[in-house]
Amino acid sequence: MKIGVFTVLFGSKSFEETLDYLAERGVESIEIGTGGYVGNAHCNPGELLQAPERIKEFKKAVDARNMTISALSCHGNPLHPQKELARAFQDDIVKSVQLAEKLEIPVVVTFSGLPGDHEDAKYPNWPVSPWPNDFQEVHAWQWENKVIPYWTAMGKFAEQHNVKFALEPHGGFSVHSPATLLKLRKEVGEVVGANLDPSHMWWQGIDPVQAIRILGNEGAIYHFHAKDTAIDPVNVNRFGLTDMQSYSDMLSRAWMFRTVGYGHDLKVWSDIISALRLVGYDGAISIEHEDGLMSIDEGLGKAVYNLKQVLIKEPLGEMWWV
Template structure:
C-alpha cells in the first residue's frame, strides 16, 4: 500500500508548492481535484485537455518529486434538480474521465449525486426513511428514473476510457451505504465502485471493518480516503446521528471529522488495512484532512505518523508453517 493525500487542504498553495509540501512529508501520491467541491486550484482541466505538451509538463512535475497521481476527483452533484449545476457537474465528470484516461490515472472519484423528489422539484431530496410514503416515492423516482440511467451511461464512458469510478459514500447522496453502493454497481456496471471513506461509515452507525468485507467481496473498492470521525455519545443522546448543527459547532455536535487516530484507535485502523489487503485492495490510502481543531500541518502530520504505524508495504511471504 502507498500513502498519499487529497490536496484541497493545500488549495492556498500553487501546484508546485503543493507538490513540494507533499514530497517533503514523505508521501507517495496525490489525489487532485478538478473542480466542483474540491476546487481546481491545482489542475485546470480545459488547459490540460487541450494540450498534450501541457499534460506531459504537468505529469513531469509530479514525477520529478517522486510522486504519482492516485486519482482525479470531481466531487459534485451531476443529477441535481438545479439544471445549471447538474450540467456543469456532469460536464466536469466527463472531462475528468477523459483527462484521467489521457494521463493514465486509474481512478476518478466523486459523489453519486442526489436529485429532487419528483420531476418538478427544484431542491434536492435525500430520502432515508420509507414513511410517510412520499419519501418512498421520492426514493424510487430518483433511483429508477435519474440515478441508475445516469450512472449506466457514465459506467460505459469510464469503461471505454479504461478508468474506474470511486463513489464516495457520503451522507446527503443516494449511494451512501454498502447496500446502496452495491445496488448502484449492480444496476450501472462494474466500472462503478467506491472511494471508501470510513469517516462516513462511523457517523451512520456502520462498522467500517465489516463494510470493507462486504464491499471487498464484491470487488467494489477502487480508492480509499483516510479520515476519522469522533462520536460524542452525550451529544448523540441529544441530537442523534443526523445532526444538522454546523460543523463549526464542535462542542455540541454529535460527531466531528478528525485526523486519523483521533476518533478511533489505531488498532481499528489496522484491522481495516488488513481487510483491504485480504479482499484485494493494495493501492493507496489518501489522507483527507478535515479536522476542525487541528492545523493543516499538525493534522496531516498526525495522520501520516499514525498510518505509517499500521501500513503494510511488503507483500506477504509464502506460509512455511501451513
C-alpha cells in the same frame, strides 16, 4: 499500499510547492481535485486538455518526486434538480474522465449525486425512512428515473476512456452505504466501485471494517480515504447521528471529523488496513484532512505518522508455516 493525500487542502500553494511539501513528509501518492465542490486549484482539466504539452509537464512534476497520482476527484451532484448546477457538475466529471485517460489514471472519484423528488423540484431530497410511504415513492422514482439511467450512460462513457468511477458513499447522496453502492453497481456494472471513506461510515452507524468486507468481497473498492470521526457520547443523545448543526459548532455537535487516530485508536485503524489487505486492496490510503481542531500542518503530520505505524506495504510472502 502507499500513503497518499487529497491535495485540495493546499489550494493556496502552487502545484509544485504542494508536491515538495508532501514529498518532504513522506507522502507517496496524491489525489487531485479537478472540479465540483472541491475545486480545481491544482488541475484544471479544461485547460490541460487543450494543451497536451502541459499534460506531459504535469505528469513529469509528479514523477520527478517519485510520487504517483491515485485518482482525479470532482465530488459534485450531477443529478441536482437545478439544471444549471447539474450541467456544471456533469462537465467536471466528463473532463476529469478525459484527462484521467490522458494521464493514465484508472480512477475518477466523485459522488453519486442526489435528485429532487419530481421533475420540477428545486432542491435534492434524501429519503432515508421507509415510512411514511411517500418516502418509498420518492426513493423509487429517483433511482428508476435519474440515478440508474444517468450512471448507466456515464459508465459506458468511462469505459470508452478506460476509466472507472469510485463513488464515495456519503450521507446526503443516493449512494451512501455499502448496500446502495452495490445496488447501483448491479445495474451499471464493474465500471462503478467505491471510494470508501470510513469517516462517513462511522457517522451513519456503519462499522468500516465490515463495510470493507462487504464491498471488498465484491471487488468493489477502487480508492480509499483516510479520515476519522469522533462521536460525542453526550451530544449524540440530544441531536442524533443526523445532526444538522454546522460543522463549526464543534462543542455541541454529535460528531465531528478528526485526523487519523483522533476518533478511533490505532488498533481500529490497523483492523481497517488489515481488512483492506484481506480483500485485495493495495492502492493509496489517501488522507483527507477536515479536522477542525488541528491546523493543516499538524493534522496532516499526525495522520502520516499514525498511518506509517499501521500501514502494510510489503508484498505477501510465502506462508512458510503452512
